[in-house]
Amino acid sequence: MSKEDKNIPDHKEILLPDASKLIVSSSPHLHDSGQVAKIMREVALAMLPLVVAAIWVFGLPAVRVLLLCTAFCLSFELISLKLLGKSLKPATDFSAVITGMLLAMNLDANAPWWICLIGSFIAIVVAKQLFGGLGYNPFNPALVARVGLLIGFPDIMTVWSPTTAAQKVSTIDAQSLATPLEIASQSTAAGKELLWDNYFDLFTGNISGCLGETSALAILVGGGYLILRRIIWWQIPFFYILTVAIITGLVNNFVPMATPDALFHILTGGLMIGAFFMATDMQTTPVTRKGGAIFAIGCGVITSVIRIWGAYPEGVSFAILFMNAFTPLIDKMTRVKPFGFWQGESK
Amino acid sequence: MADHLLFPGGVHPKDGKSISFSMPIQSAPLLEEYTIPLSQHIGTPAQPIVKRGQRVLKGQKIAEATDNISAHIHAPTSGEITSVSKHPITGEMLAMTNCIGPAGHMVSSLVITSDGEDKEGFTLMPIEEWQSIDKKILLERIKEAGIVGMGGAAFPTHVKLNPPQGKRPDTLIINGAECEPFLTADHRLMLEEPEKIIEGILMMKYILGAKTVYIGIERNKPDAIKTMKKHLREGIEVRELRVLYPQGSEKQLIYALTKRKVRMGTLPMEVNCIVQNIGTAFAVFEAIVMGKPLFERITTITGEPVVRPGNWRLRIGTSIGDALKMAGGVKDPEKVGKILIGGPMMGLAQFSLDTPIMKSGSGVTLLNKDEIVQYTSVPCIRCGRCVDVCPMNLMPSTMSIQAMKERFDLLEEWHVMDCLECGCCSYVCPSQRPLVQLFRLGKSHVLKKRQRELEKLKAKG
Numbered sequence: 001m002s003k004e005d006k007n008i009p010d011h012k013e014i015l016l017p018d019a020s021k022l023i024v025s026s027s028p029h030l031h032d033s034g035q036v037a038k039i040m041r042e043v044a045l046a047m048l049p050l051v052v053a054a055i056w057v058f059g060l061p062a063v064r065v066l067l068l069c070t071a072f073c074l075s076f077e078l079i080s081l082k083l084l085g086k087s088l089k090p091a092t093d094f095s096a097v098i099t100g101m102l103l104a105m106n107l108d109a110n111a112p113w114w115i116c117l118i119g120s121f122i123a124i125v126v127a128k129q130l131f132g133g134l135g136y137n138p139f140n141p142a143l144v145a146r147v148g149l150l151i152g153f154p155d156i157m158t159v160w161s162p163t164t165a166a167q168k169v170s171t172i173d174a175q176s177l178a179t180p181l182e183i184a185s186q187s188t189a190a191g192k193e194l195l196w197d198n199y200f201d202l203f204t205g206n207i208s209g210c211l212g213e214t215s216a217l218a219i220l221v222g223g224g225y226l227i228l229r230r231i232i233w234w235q236i237p238f239f240y241i242l243t244v245a246i247i248t249g250l251v252n253n254f255v256p257m258a259t260p261d262a263l264f265h266i267l268t269g270g271l272m273i274g275a276f277f278m279a280t281d282m283q284t285t286p287v288t289r290k291g292g293a294i295f296a297i298g299c300g301v302i303t304s305v306i307r308i309w310g311a312y313p314e315g316v317s318f319a320i321l322f323m324n325a326f327t328p329l330i331d332k333m334t335r336v337k338p339f340g341f342w343q344g345e346s347k
Numbered sequence: 348m349a350d351h352l353l354f355p356g357g358v359h360p361k362d363g364k365s366i367s368f369s370m371p372i373q374s375a376p377l378l379e380e381y382t383i384p385l386s387q388h389i390g391t392p393a394q395p396i397v398k399r400g401q402r403v404l405k406g407q408k409i410a411e412a413t414d415n416i417s418a419h420i421h422a423p424t425s426g427e428i429t430s431v432s433k434h435p436i437t438g439e440m441l442a443m444t445n446c447i448g449p450a451g452h453m454v455s456s457l458v459i460t461s462d463g464e465d466k467e468g469f470t471l472m473p474i475e476e477w478q479s480i481d482k483k484i485l486l487e488r489i490k491e492a493g494i495v496g497m498g499g500a501a502f503p504t505h506v507k508l509n510p511p512q513g514k515r516p517d518t519l520i521i522n523g524a525e526c527e528p529f530l531t532a533d534h535r536l537m538l539e540e541p542e543k544i545i546e547g548i549l550m551m552k553y554i555l556g557a558k559t560v561y562i563g564i565e566r567n568k569p570d571a572i573k574t575m576k577k578h579l580r581e582g583i584e585v586r587e588l589r590v591l592y593p594q595g596s597e598k599q600l601i602y603a604l605t606k607r608k609v610r611m612g613t614l615p616m617e618v619n620c621i622v623q624n625i626g627t628a629f630a631v632f633e634a635i636v637m638g639k640p641l642f643e644r645i646t647t648i649t650g651e652p653v654v655r656p657g658n659w660r661l662r663i664g665t666s667i668g669d670a671l672k673m674a675g676g677v678k679d680p681e682k683v684g685k686i687l688i689g690g691p692m693m694g695l696a697q698f699s700l701d702t703p704i705m706k707s708g709s710g711v712t713l714l715n716k717d718e719i720v721q722y723t724s725v726p727c728i729r730c731g732r733c734v735d736v737c738p739m740n741l742m743p744s745t746m747s748i749q750a751m752k753e754r755f756d757l758l759e760e761w762h763v764m765d766c767l768e769c770g771c772c773s774y775v776c777p778s779q780r781p782l783v784q785l786f787r788l789g790k791s792h793v794l795k796k797r798q799r800e801l802e803k804l805k806a807k808g
Binding site: 014015016017018019020021022023024025026027028029030031032033034035036038039090093132133134135136233282283285286287288289292331335336337338339340341342 | 528684713729734783
């Protein structure tokens with residue numbers, strides 16, 4: 001009955017809204033419906049190829065580390081929010097899940113549970129919540145945790161499980177292996193023999209290392225997704241990788257013994273995951289694209305210097321954390337000029 | 348190609364124009380009462396020149412501009428001035444009363460109770476051969492007709508068309524972008540009255556002595572582009588614009604069409620451009636050729652909740668409630684969340700149905716509750732989206748923090764006064780921070796501070 005009436009408004013009494021129930025607020029009255037949680041979900045989704053690659057390379061132990069880290073990170077997030085007397089709502093924004101996944105990506109497939117626990121504690125409690133939570137942390141939480149663990153437990157953090165493929169070939173099951181970068185940095189000549197020709201394995205990730213860093217292919221898929229979805233800017237990974245390629249390429253060109261070639265550097269270690277997933281972390285990197293490019297070049301320089309001349313075989317985490325500290329400065333330097341800006345005669 | 352030029356930033360909000368763009372302009376029925384605010388323009392409010400109880404005719408001047416930056420106001424129909432209020436000191440009964448203005452505060456206004464005869468009383472003589480008339484007379488006519496910018500800012504048109512000594516604007520830009528979502532008033536006008544608009548544009552071109560005229564129209568109105576192109580006259584060009592909010596903003600429009608950048612803190616006049624709106628061109632035509640003062644305008648009444656959305660020729664002083672009645676009311680009063688004067692990006696939310704529609708009222712937009720975002724803001728995650736979309740190249744992320752810490756000095760230093768308040772930043776913010784809202788607050792603080800400093804200077808002599 002009433003539905004029929006609605007089609008013929010002329011025959012119906014004209015309804016007006018109740019003015020006292022209107023919502024009044026300042027414009028704009030529309031929103032593009034993007035939310036922090038949505039962005040974080042996209043990032044989590046983009047990490048799925050990495051998870052798949054990790055399982056393919058290292059088998060089920062990878063799942064264990066992933067689940068442990070994610071669960072620990074979420075729990076620490078909830079506990080800290082509760083203890084700090086804050087609303088528990090931020091815990092639903094997926095950022096802790098991403099921190100957990102990223103942390104797992106930085107660990108070995110057979111990392112003991114307590115390493116996951118300590119790492120999660122450093123990431124969420126020390127690096128994130130003590131600074132004020134999401135949006136206030138100056139350093140990338142997952143990287144702080146990785147570096148903290150690396151310094152605190154160097155022997156555990158530098159031992160890597162063999163890939164499932166290697167386990168099948170080798171009779172020694174639980175033998176620990178060095179990453180290609182470690183081999184390269186310890187004995188360049190031997191490394192050259194060993195690794196120079198299996199770039200395909202480096203690309204697909206069939207090598208030893210931590211969960212997330214091995215497969216360049218998976219990272220490209222996930223990172224490409226993030227760029228296409230406009231979650232991250234292409235500038236950061238592009239300039240980061242380009243800088244490392246140029247510096248290591250030049251050094252390799254003139255002093256081949258000092259370091260392997262550029263492609264080797266790009267495909268090994270944490271460079272790819274760092275460039276696509278860590279150096280693009282919004283809170284800890286500059287707000288402008290120009291700033292992002294400067295940040296990325298800085299990361300590239302530091303990474304190359306550490307890899308070629310440093311005591312550590314790997315420099316990505318240090319480089320990104322170091323540049324995180326420079327973010328406010330870069331932001332200040334790259335402040336955009338307003339439209340129509342001019343420095344003419346003052347009034 | 349010049350018409351592809353980009354201005355920085357911009358967003359693509361839901362455009363909602365399909366709700367009303369196919370509806371031809373209808374004339375509105377005569378109402379019993381009109382409430383006419385005295386300040387419908389930027390500048391000094393007009394002074395009433397009628398007494399309580401006085402009978403007036405349609406088009407009769409009822410309030411007069413007091414200084415140059417002001418505009419006359421005319422009666423929308425014949426009838427009696429019925430508003431009453433007491434003078435606070437003398438106790439004399441005045442012809443003024445207060446009503447709620449679109450911005451939410453009380454504004455003085457006149458109320459006319461219509462006599463139902465709608466008798467015309469134009470005092471201005473039609474000017475047919477305007478080409479042979481002195482520019483000053485035409486300018487005077489535009490002033491007499493009370494014409495103001497119809498795009499939203501409502502700056503008195505006779506002031507804008509009369510550049511100060513030494514300035515010779517060479518380019519007249521006609522803003523047909525209508526980038527504000529949901530509104531279709533200018534679009535309909537271009538489709539239905541292209542000849543009159545073009546004639547009005549030629550008049551303004553003549554008054555200004557401008558060499559080139561661009562009509563900028565967004566590509567989402569291909570029929571309007573076609574119609575306007577068909578009726579073009581010499582010296583006028585139609586330029587297609589990218590569909591991007593806020594394309595219709597003065598500085599962005601000038602840049603897109605002429606590649607000239609208006610320097611911060613200066614007026615378009617500095618780059619020899621004058622921007623006028625489609626509706627203004629139409630009003631100028633009517634004022635000169637028909638001697639008709641500005642007492643009605645095209646207004647879009649639209650939104651999902653409206654029963655018969657469309658475009659109306661509304662008389663100034665029509666209340667929102669009356670306008671909604673013309674559009675058949677709303678489907679479900681319970682679902683209506685907001686009533687806006689203007690569109691959803693820059694419109695003003697209303698809390699009363701008595702608010703009158705003024706000369707700048709290009710639309711009444713209704714939004715359902717589910718279309719509205721209720722902000723629950725979280726800390727900035729520094730994603731940089733606001734920086735990307737800001738058409739003025741400001742840094743809303745940093746500035747919002749300054750505003751929250753009440754560092755209005757820093758805010759001023761970071762050019763908050765150049766903020767257009769277009770709302771792009773708030774529109775994209777994933778943390779749903781009230782960015783543009785904070786800048787409005789900041790701007791008012793900076794203005795107050797500047798005023799205080801000016802007073803101090805004056806006191807010192």
